[in-house]
Amino acid sequence: MPPGPGTNDPYDPDDTLVWTRAQPAQPLGRPAPQSPQDPPGRGQGVPLGEEPGRGPREPGWQTPASQLGPPWLDAPDEPARAPAGRKRKHFWRELLIIVVVAAVLTMLVKAFVVQVYRIPSASMENTLQVGDRVLVNKLVYHFRGVARGDIIVFSGQDSWGPNAPPPSNNGLVRLWDDLLSTIGLSSGQTYYIKRVIGLPGDEVACCTDGKVTVNGVPLTETSYLYPGDAPSFPFKAVVPPGHLWVMGDHRGDSDDSRYHTSDPDGGAIPENEVVGRAFLIIWPPSQLRDLPIPSTFSQAALHAGPAGAAMVGAVNVGGTALSVVAAAPVAGAAAGAGVLGAPLLLLRRRPVNRPAKTR
Numbered sequence: 541m542p543p544g545p546g547t548n549d550p551y552d553p554d555d556t557l558v559w560t561r562a563q564p565a566q567p568l569g570r571p572a573p574q575s576p577q578d579p580p581g582r583g584q585g586v587p588l589g590e591e592p593g594r595g596p597r598e599p600g601w602q603t604p605a606s607q608l609g610p611p612w613l614d615a616p617d618e619p620a621r622a623p624a625g626r627k628r629k630h631f632w633r634e635l636l637i638i639v640v641v642a643a644v645l646t647m648l649v650k651a652f653v654v655q656v657y658r659i660p661s662a663s664m665e666n667t668l669q670v671g672d673r674v675l676v677n678k679l680v681y682h683f684r685g686v687a688r689g690d691i692i693v694f695s696g697q698d699s700w701g702p703n704a705p706p707p708s709n710n711g712l713v714r715l716w717d718d719l720l721s722t723i724g725l726s727s728g729q730t731y732y733i734k735r736v737i738g739l740p741g742d743e744v745a746c747c748t749d750g751k752v753t754v755n756g757v758p759l760t761e762t763s764y765l766y767p768g769d770a771p772s773f774p775f776k777a778v779v780p781p782g783h784l785w786v787m788g789d790h791r792g793d794s795d796d797s798r799y800h801t802s803d804p805d806g807g808a809i810p811e812n813e814v815v816g817r818a819f820l821i822i823w824p825p826s827q828l829r830d831l832p833i834p835s836t837f838s839q840a841a842l843h844a845g846p847a848g849a850a851m852v853g854a855v856n857v858g859g860t861a862l863s864v865v866a867a868a869p870v871a872g873a874a875a876g877a878g879v880l881g882a883p884l885l886l887l888r889r890r891p892v893n894r895p896a897k898t899r
Contacts, residue, residue: 652678652679653677653678653679654675654676654677654678654816655675655676655678655815655816656673656674656675656676656822657673657674657676657693657731657733657818658671658672658673659671659672659673659674659733661793662790662793663734663788663789663790663793663794663795663796664691664733664734664735664788664789664790664794665766665789665790665793666766666767666789666790667691667735667764667789667831668691668733668789668818668821669827671824672821672823672824672827673821673822673823674733674818674819674820674821674822674831675818675819675820675822676693676815676816676817676818676819677816677817677818677819678815678816679816680816680817680819681814681816681817686736686739686784686811686814686817687736687833687837688736688737688738688739688754688833688837688842689735689736689833689834689836689837690735690736690817690833691733691734691735691736691817691818691819691831692733692734692735692736692784692786692814692815692816692817692818693731693732693733693814693815693816693817693818694731694732694734694786694809694813694814694815695729695730695731695732695813695815696729696730696731696732696813697729697813698810698813699800699803699805699808699809699810699813700730700732700800700803700809701730702730731815733818734786734787734788734794734796734797735764735786735787735788735789736784736785736786737752737754737759737785737786737787737797738754738777738779738784738785738808739779739784739785740779740780740781740782740783740784740811741778741779741781742754742755742778742779742785743755743756743776743777743778743779744775744776744777744778744779744785745775745776745777746771746772746773746774746775746776747771747772747774750770750771751771752771752772752787754842755841755842757839757841757842759771759836759837760836761834761836763834763835763836764789764834765789765790765791766789766790766791766792766793769790769791769792770791770792771791772787772791772798773798775798775801777797777801777806777807777808778806779808780805780806780808782810782811782812783805783808783809783810783811784808784809784811784814785797785807785808786808786809797809818831819831
């Protein structure tokens, strides 16, 4: 009789002898350890209840866990990413925060540190041209006094005028106006820009040998006077305490201290109305340069006068009325912050594993 399927003995007609399993059947959920007799690759990638080269097993049997494929083949899918609409909403919200913060910082800087002013007249030519934009440092005179030769911006309030209108009787309106004035977005005052010639106690006069003198010391002004201008017409004044004597560089076209001698302070302007020192021309690009103190004001003889050193602990100003560039710095800084902040915002979102009144 031919051997039956699955028999080891040709004389066993009833197939009572069968192959011994190399790995006992396991109940569901109870894996068995890998047997050293198992053929390589056994159970890898095989459906539940089957073995390589064999048919389905009886119910209740499963491939041992030790014979399953590599863990990354059976890893669960990654969680679904956030919807595109939600990502877009977060992007715009964070961009808005960047713009708002930039605007607030700009207003604070403008109110307390530096501010841009536009030159509207020719009284400071050729040092400053009509239309130039200058940066004015508002902090410098908190650390040093005003010096002769400084170009300063000051308010005409209580001196050259016109004075600002009286504050509103409405408390809320007055508070709002004060806030806008503080941050430089609005102002009822008129601002001027001039060069400081005399400090408190100085005697300023003209003309000795055709030059302006301070405490008897002649000034050599050719480096900054408008070409062809005479230093001044004859005058003589003593600067009162707490005041400054200021003049424009274009002496033939400057309404400065010389033309206000009939005022209560004799043409000098109050130090407490000084806004700050103009130190840099920023526009147009062809005019970009700093505004240093001319060397003639460094003469040692000047510092021996009644005013003492070339600096006093106050503020001074004079001359040409200025217009304030108000909204442009806020918009420019906000836009700049947006441009600078956008790459940071995008980097953060990248998956790791995937104007005031002027005259």
